[in-house]
Amino acid sequence: MRPSRGVPLLAALLTSLAVLGPAAPAGAREAPPGAVGHCARLDRIDVPGAERQEPACLADLTTAGLAGTPYTDLADQAGLSARGTISPSGVPGVQIDGYFPDDSRLNATHGWAHDAQFVIRLPDRWNGGLVVTGAPGTRRQYATDTIISDQVLAQGFAYAATDKGNTGPDFFTDGRAPGDAVAEWNRRVTELTRAAKKAVRQRYGTAPRRTYMTGISNGGYLTRWQLENRPELYDGGVDWEGVLWTAHGPNMLTSLPVTVARQFGTATDEDLLRAGFAPGSRFLWPYHERAYWGLTQKVFRAEFDPSYDPKCPGATAGSTVEQILAPCASDASYDYAARPAPVRRAVARVALTGRIGKPLITLHGDLDTLLPIATDSDVYARMVDGRGRGALHRFYTVQDGTHTDGLYDSFPDRLRPVLPCYRSAFTALTHWVEEGDVPPADRVIARPASGDVVNSCALKG
Template identity: 30%
Template sequence: MGGPPNLAQCRSRWEDRMTGHRFRISIVRFIASYFIAVAIAAFATSARAQANIDVDEHRTTPVPHRYIHGILGDAKFQIALPDNWNGEFAMGARGFSGDENASGAFKTVGLQKGYAYALSDQGWNRFTIIDQPEDKYYESRRRILQLTQYTKALISRYYGKPARRTFMVGGSNGGHNTKMMVEDYPEEYDGGLAGYGITSHIEWMGSNTRFVRNFDVIASRIDDIIAKRTARPNWDPATTPLSPPLTPDQLQALLNIYNMPAHVGGLAFNIGRVPGSEYRWPPASAKWPLGSYTAILGYATTSVAKFDRFYDPNGDGVLSLEEIKAWDPNLSPPPVANDLRRFDNTGDLQHPIIIGHGSHDPIVSPGETLVYKRLVEARFGVAGARNLLAVYFIPGMGHGGAEYDAALPAMFNALEAWVDYRESGGRTGSPPPNVLVGGLGSYPRN
């Protein structure tokens, strides 16, 4: 009665309501924060992705290394960690027809030089993708990045320190993906070796169907065409007829193979097959063992329906062989280009790339590499482009081959020296050589 009032017992009903209100707000905020934290953790776990390992063993060839095989997301992968590690990582990219085991010489040479190596099947297969609605060509980007980050973390745990450098390496579609990943993720990759790669998938597939439908017209005269080209390398079929002469349709079809207008990144280019490569055009046979017609047709038959979901000329729901050969992406509705143009290389490089390409490649035209060089030049100027891109054409080589494989050690060395040179401001290392000396020849820089 005589002491000061207990303020804790003298709150108004309004104050009581406010206290309860604040308590409810605190509870709501706590619950919201909890679920946000759970969501962030789940996202982070998803982003890291947990691999299911089915093989983890030590192998001795080509050099002693730890070999790991498993599945990450829905993509199968392999990882090779050499005993004699050089402190760096070569992330592979497979060809259009490959899987996680289709490493070519990149893995062998890389391991021999001490690189850790990894390769993904990218979550799709060329021969089954048409029957798998959830599989997309564009999935490659995500799966390559996912395996890159997973392997980097594994390297750090296994060797006790992170990789000093990471390079992208691959040929054909892997050459395309090497350019794509170095362009799009400069924070992940320090450079790349991009062999004989596609620059625009939509133009590449369009060139395949153009090739086969025009070759069909000249097939009966291909022996004569090859003989004439062999005897006269500078032969112009438009001014010097064969004997007997080609029909007008045959002559036009031959010219259509040499000259295929295409465009990428606002640049027009020729994606046609190079004069002199005719001996690589027919179906493979005892007479023409390097022939590629069947392979080129195979790319079209397994891919056109997936590339262009609207294409069905007679509306029967099935594409015949002749309909596949007739496909022209220039006649496809806009959504097709909108989808496939996402694959186009851009030339927007921050780190250096070395390209080797066969001058007689019938699968991916040398024109694709020439226009890629122009894309880089369009962004950085001719001099600036030479600080980011080195191109070497290998005379007479087709779609990859022994010459390229034998040049890979020199390419790895050149890329290392180039990155050293750029990072040191020219104090160490060197720019790419004006002549690349490979195991089976020497190739001037383009």
């Protein structure tokens, strides 16, 4: 399930277009008579606010144990990790799949055709903590099973993930006003966090002592937003290349139009460099031109500025992969700064401020070619400092890291995966919060000259 060049996003999109996802979970199994650990208290779990929930007692909650079952979806994880990634396994416990009330039907997982789907995993051997995340990109609730869930479950954390309330390339069709779909993402994470804390109490008899928010890409944005706006719910977070939204820029609507213009021959490579794309990332541009840039620009422009070109993408981003990936020609001349004030007000509804209320570690690859570090995390770090919250923030630049680790398999001599650095950062966060062990200062994590670059990363060195 580790695709070669050009496949990761296509696989995720094809999954989004599928009529049905994995079959519905079979439902709850009774815990063995007299069980103290394995699946004990299963009958007491009732996720608050859920419209539907299907608990199950499972022998292994990790991807290794769930592959090929209805309890995960390998296709939705495509491209997020490098081939050769070592993940733990053998974590028995309870999994609850379900959804909260919602009126959109973009998520076909389990054949439910219902958004606001979630997964909660409660290991038998619990360390007292809870980790919450939201899906990256426009993926669904199982997308981060390999890169986040497996590791934290093996460490004893309970885990909860949401599809964010809308999924797939047509996510922007959810809602009545510009910005509604993205605003729902934040609300759904808050909703799941509160519900998961109560489910944890039901399972273990006590509330989590520590709760961490984390995520990659759009999940990284969600992490930033939650720590800024709902800090009372969390003890800290790790932001892996989070999307930056600011009302007056920078944001994706200021950085991506030049990439579309290049595709239509009205911008040059030098224009991309001036826009903040790293010179060393040129070898990644052809792939991103085919798979990311045009699609990302058109769907987020449709989300925040649908009046700019109502016919593209219109009511759908497309019915075939080719149509979905095709950019809108009109986006080649899109000028965010020149758009009417309501557009900036729509973005302002979900904008970040840098005013974090709990410890946050940010990681960003210096060869990220979807969210250039110069127009994203570099800016966000300055925003945090500007709000006087620098003592709560650590920012690590991962040398030769890019937006999705699956590209490492195509360019092993030019890239390094970010996942091992993320795992090190998460451990550093827990030590910071729970033991007062302050992480290293902001720094560039250099690519090592030797060793297992896919599975190891030292924050110090």
